[in-house]
Amino acid sequence: MNINEGQNNVVMKNCRTLREYSRFVDMIRQNAGRMPQRKAVEKAVRDCIRKNILRDFLRKHKARVIKMNMLYEYDEKQHRKWEREEAREEGRKEGREEERVNTERERQRADVAEEELARYKARFGTL
Numbered sequence: 001m002n003i004n005e006g007q008n009n010v011v012m013k014n015c016r017t018l019r020e021y022s023r024f025v026d027m028i029r030q031n032a033g034r035m036p037q038r039k040a041v042e043k044a045v046r047d048c049i050r051k052n053i054l055r056d057f058l059r060k061h062k063a064r065v066i067k068m069n070m071l072y073e074y075d076e077k078q079h080r081k082w083e084r085e086e087a088r089e090e091g092r093k094e095g096r097e098e099e100r101v102n103t104e105r106e107r108q109r110a111d112v113a114e115e116e117l118a119r120y121k122a123r124f125g126t127l
Contacts, residue, residue, distance in 0.1 A: 020053045041066055 012019040027047060031040030045065055049058050058065060 017054070020048075023053050024048050024058075038066070041068075 007022075012022060024044060027044040028040050031043050034040075035043070045058050045062055047053075049055050049062075
């Protein structure tokens with residue numbers, strides 16, 4: 001299930017904690033584009049507490065969440081790697097399907113040419 005912000009709106013609408021977690025992760029990602037990973041997490045934690053996003057949890061577990069930064073960073077890199085691998089595999093599947101369709105099209109053209117040649121031979125004899 002995709003829990004990125006803007007995805008699975010029905011689930012997110014019905015589960016505040018999941019919706020807030022999704023927002024928290026999105027804030028980290030946005031921050032990470034402008035600052036080091038640890039600072040991005042620290043800022044997201046502060047901003048979420050201020051905006052009442054996972055406030056109680058983050059107040060209670062702030063230090064642990066920030067320490068998890070290295071794990072998050074690793075997971076983010078791994079996630080990107082998996083996405084690239086999935087995209088490559090999808091491209092390979094599409095390429096194989098395209099090749100199959102092209103091969104079938106060429107086979108049909110060859111059959112038509114063979115039929116035309118057979119009609120020509122029947123009408124005019126062998127070459």
